[in-house]
Structure formats: structure tokens, C-alpha cells
Amino acid sequence: MEALALGAEIRDRVLSEVGKVVVGRERETDLILTCLLARGHVLLEGVPGVSKTLVANAFSKCLGLQFRRVQFTPDILPLDIIGGFIFNLKDREFEFRKGPVFTNILLADEINRAPPKVQSALLESMQEFQVTVEGRTEKLPSPFMVIATQNPMEFEGVYPLLEGQLDRFMVKVSFGYPTPEVEAGILKRNLSSMDLNDVKVVVTAAELDAMVREVDSVTVSDDILAYLARMADATRSESSLVLGASPRAMVQLLHCARARALLRGRGYVTPDDVKTIASEVLTHRLTVDRAAALKGVSRNPEGVLTAILDRVEPPR
Amino acid sequence: MVSNELVLGALLALNVVLYASLVFAALRLRRRKFSASSLSDAFKGLELALKEAVPDLPSGFTWEEAVARLRSSGVHTEPMEGALKSYEAYLYGGAPLPDVDYREVVNVANMIGGMPQGKRGGGASIGR
Numbered sequence: 231m232e233a234l235a236l237g238a239e240i241r242d243r244v245l246s247e248v249g250k251v252v253v254g255r256e257r258e259t260d261l262i263l264t265c266l267l268a269r270g271h272v273l274l275e276g277v278p279g280v281s282k283t284l285v286a287n288a289f290s291k292c293l294g295l296q297f298r299r300v301q302f303t304p305d306i307l308p309l310d311i312i313g314g315f316i317f318n319l320k321d322r323e324f325e326f327r328k329g330p331v332f333t334n335i336l337l338a339d340e341i342n343r344a345p346p347k348v349q350s351a352l353l354e355s356m357q358e359f360q361v362t363v364e365g366r367t368e369k370l371p372s373p374f375m376v377i378a379t380q381n382p383m384e385f386e387g388v389y390p391l392l393e394g395q396l397d398r399f400m401v402k403v404s405f406g407y408p409t410p411e412v413e414a415g416i417l418k419r420n421l422s423s424m425d426l427n428d429v430k431v432v433v434t435a436a437e438l439d440a441m442v443r444e445v446d447s448v449t450v451s452d453d454i455l456a457y458l459a460r461m462a463d464a465t466r467s468e469s470s471l472v473l474g475a476s477p478r479a480m481v482q483l484l485h486c487a488r489a490r491a492l493l494r495g496r497g498y499v500t501p502d503d504v505k506t507i508a509s510e511v512l513t514h515r516l517t518v519d520r521a522a523a524l525k526g527v528s529r530n531p532e533g534v535l536t537a538i539l540d541r542v543e544p545p546r
Numbered sequence: 547m548v549s550n551e552l553v554l555g556a557l558l559a560l561n562v563v564l565y566a567s568l569v570f571a572a573l574r575l576r577r578r579k580f581s582a583s584s585l586s587d588a589f590k591g592l593e594l595a596l597k598e599a600v601p602d603l604p605s606g607f608t609w610e611e612a613v614a615r616l617r618s619s620g621v622h623t624e625p626m627e628g629a630l631k632s633y634e635a636y637l638y639g640g641a642p643l644p645d646v647d648y649r650e651v652v653n654v655a656n657m658i659g660g661m662p663q664g665k666r667g668g669g670a671s672i673g674r
Contacts (some may be wrong), residue, residue, distance in 0.1 A: 479625045479661065498639030504612040540604030546593055 233444045237493030240441060243432040247292040248285065250428050253419050255285050256414030260493070261403050261510055262289055262377065267489035269444050270400025270482060271356050271376040273341075273391075273514065277383055278519060280405040286337045286377045293438060294431035295334035296371065302344035304387060308351035312361045326366060331355050334371055341378040342388045349395055352376060373442060393473065393515070400482045401507070402514040422494060441492065448488040449498040453545035457501060464538045465512065470522035471534060475512050483511040501544030508539055522527045572658055579651065585643060588651040595655040609634065621657060626650040 241263060248259045258274075262285070265272050274282040283299070290297035313329030328334060331352070341349060355361050359370045376427060378399070380391070396402075408416060458480055466474035475483075487503040494503075509532060516531035567671060580595075581590035596612055603615060609630055613623050629651050632644040 449639050451640065454638060496639070498635065500634050500638050501608045501609075503612075505606070505608055540606045542606045544606060544608055546589070546609065 234495045234497050237441060238491040239434055241493040244292055247429055247432045248288045251288050251424055252281050252285050253415040254408050255281060257468035258285055258403050263287050264486055264489045265401050266375050267441055268485040273399040273402040274405055275382050275402060276405030277381055282405050283386050284378045286350045288429050290335040290427045292432050297335045298330040298333040299337040299339060300465045300499050301339045302341050304343060306344050306348050308348055311351050314363055334373055338375050338376055338378040342380045342390055345389055353398060398479055401510040403510060437528055445492055448491050454499050457544050461542050464542050468538060470519050471516055475515060477516045479512055486511055505539055585633055585648045588648040592651055592655040595658050599658040625653050
């Protein structure tokens with residue numbers, strides 16, 4: 231099958247399979263798939279009970295990927311995530327025991343409950359897809375993606391992710407409460423028993439690998455690149471923001487837009503690909519000026535970003 | 547015998563009607579149908595018509611947003627969506643300018659009010 235057509239078909243297959251156990255999370259699933267193809271990591275933000283973990287679990291299952299879940303707690307150690315050297319009494323030597331990070335999809339549940347030292351332990355694996363312990367470097371399996379979750383309502387006993395750590399996440403997906411229609415669908419779905427075993431593998435490893443490589447061949451015109459540059463400049467010169475989009479953020483937005491185009495069966499990026507996904511890629515990297523917030527500007531950078539996106543003219 | 551006041555009142559009413567119709571005709575003349583010589587021109591014309599007809603459409607609008615807006619206003623955009631896909635492939639994908647029927651794009655532009663007088667979009671021209 232032609233690569234572009236396969237991209238659109240894979241998206242349909244994944245959304246339909248995840249939809250067997252999760253109701254009304256098509257947009258979120260789509261974003262996670264986009265991020266996986268773009269070789270990025272996802273931060274899922276939402277209050278408890280809005281199906282963040284279920285989406286992550288069903289998503290990895292339908293792709294046939296290895297999945298591990300780590301519950302982050304205040305007493306967790308870096309060793310519990312990346313692994314370390316353990317003395318083998320039988321062989322009387324130290325051997326490297328791999329931690330749960332050696333998987334395809336790592337669900338870092340409630341990441342902001344772990345101290346910064348543990349959060350930082352994940353940085354190398356997220357950035358360089360490898361782990362280094364005492365001078366020994368181990369490559370992580372491919373594909374590798376961290377899906378972290380955090381509850382925005384918690385303020386006690388948590389260690390908020392710093393800007394540098396947030397920047398490692400390609401997208402932040404907000405899981406809001408469902409609409410009444412979706413809620414009714416969820417309740418109806420739960421009248422019968424729900425089993426993750428119902429989720430079948432719908433994408434082969436070869437197909438996924440081909441798609442990840444195909445993202446690099448999606449065309450991005452000079453006009454689109456200029457549009458991205460204007461957008462970055464607008465966030466940096468916006469008076470109500472103290473921190474605009476970094477060059478890394480814009481590169482990640484570009485990768486995401488390419489992956490989005492591929493998943494829609496297109497071999498080129500349109501301004502819609504950029505604009506639609508810009509909020510999820512950029513919002514968590516922007517910081518609103520406190521003085522501006524006092525003057526009535528929303529504390530939420532999403533509102534500021536929306537105004538910027540409405541102002542920056544795309545190529546037409 | 548008709549009083550002078552009555553005649554004056556009738557003349558005044560006639561004046562109001564005449565001037566109102568003149569203003570109405572002038573407003574109608576401000577918008578004229580346009581024709582396009584290529585797919586590119588058709589979309590340039592549609593862009594200008596959109597900006598005029600939908601003043602609250604932000605300057606950063608994309609084609610997908612514009613089409614969604616038109617659709618929500620009851621405009622049948624389906625016939626022009628094929629042309630839009632070809633235009634985007636040309637504009638952003640580096641494909642050659644396709645030889646597709648762009649009459650539907652022109653129709654939609656005219657349906658929403660045509661181009662404002664004095665504005666020209668690429669090779670699009672104001673017709674009579």
C-alpha cells in the first residue's frame with residue numbers, strides 16, 4: 231500500500247481500536263499517535279478518572295508495543311526507573327539490571343509526585359533515547375515514548391516540572407471532563423464488562439517503523455517555514471509573555487505538523503497542520519507575565535497563544 | 547382643494563423614497579461579481595470576498611477554518627472542496643498548478659458578496 235494512504239489508514243485503525251474501550255477520546259488518541267510518529271513524548275494533564283491511563287494502555291496495546299507503567303511517588307529513586315548495577319552473588323560480579331524505562335511506551339503516572347532528581351533521570355532517555363549509568367550507555371528500544379500524567383489540581387506533595395523538563399515533552403494533552411453526550415456513552419459502555427483484552431494489535435511493527443521513517447519525507451514549503459518563524463517571533467515579542475517559544479519548540483511543532491499531515495494521507499504540510507496542533511505543542515512552554523495577568527490578561531497561556539495564532543497570517 | 551402642507555409632505559416622502567433607493571443601489575454596486583482566469587486567481591478572489599463578508603474572521607485564518615465558517619453559515623462548500631485540495635497540493639506540496647474546474651470557488655465567492663469594488667485579487671477581475 232502507498233505510504234500516504236497507509237498513514238491515513240493506520241490512523242483510522244488506531245482510533246477505531248482504542249475507541250472500543252475508551253469513549254470520546256479520539257482527539258487525544260490522535261495527538262498521541264501524531265507524537266509517536268514525530269518521535270516525541272506526551273504529557274497528559276487531567277484530574278483523576280478521566281481515562282488518561284486507559285487511553286495510554288489501549289494505545290500501546292493496539293500497536294503491539296511493549297508497555298510499562300511506573301507509579302511515581304515521593305520516595306522513588308532514579309534506580310527504580312532507569313536501572314542500575316546489582317551485585318550478582320553467583321557470578322560474583324556487578325551486572326546491569328535494566329529498569330522499566332527499557333520498553334517502547336513508558337507510562338510515568340503522576341510524574342509530578344516524584345522529586346526533581348527522578349524527573350531529571352528521565353531527561354537523557356527522553357532526549358537521546360539512551361540511558362547512561364556509571365559510564366555505561368545502553369540504547370533504548372525503538373520506538374520509545376514517555377507518556378507522563380499529572381493532575382493540575384494538586385499543589386501539596388508535588389514537584390512541578392521545571393521549564394527545561396516541560397520542554398522535553400513534545401505535546402501536552404489536556405484531558406477535560408467529557409460532554410454530557412460523551413458521558414452518557416461512557417456510562418452505556420460500562421454497563422457491560424470492559425476488558426483491555428478486547429483491544430487487538432492493528433498495526434504491525436514493520437508498518438509503524440515505515441510510518442516513522444515516512445514522516446521525514448513529508449514536504450514542508452518555504453512559505454510554511456516562514457509561517458512558523460513568524461509565529462515564533464510573535465510569541466517572543468508578545469508583551470504578556472515572559473517566555474516565548476524556543477527554537478526547539480518550533481522544531482517539534484514542525485515534526486508534529488509533518489506527522490499530522492501523513493496521518494491524513496498528505497505528503498505536504500498545510501497551515502492547518504501547524505495551527506491545529508500549535509496549542510498542544512507550544513502552550514506548556516509559554517509563561518505569562520505576572521504583571522500582565524494582574525492587568526486582566528489570562529493566566530492561561532492558551533488564550534494568549536490563540537490571539538497570536540489569529541494574528542499571524544498563514545500563506546494562502 | 548389640496549393644502550400646501552399636504553403637497554409639501556408628499557414631496558418630502560417622495561424625496562425620502564428616491565434617496566433611499568439611490569443609496570440602496572449605490573451599496574449594491576459596491577459589490578460586483580468577479581471572474582477568475584485560473585485556480586490561483588479564484589482563491590485570491592475568494593480570500594478577498596471572505597475578508598469583506600466576514601469581518602470577524604481573524605487575519606490568521608486558514609482555508610480549513612474559512613470553509614468550516616462558510617459551512618456553518620449554510621454555504622454549500624462541498625463542490626469547491628476538491629478544488630481546494632488541488633490548490634493546497636500546488637501551494638504547499640509543490641505540485642504543478644492543476645487544471646481543475648474552479649467555477650465553484652468563484653460561485654462561492656460571488657455567493658458571499660463578490661469582491662469589494664476597487665480591490666483586485668491576483669488576476670481576478672471585476673465583471674459587470
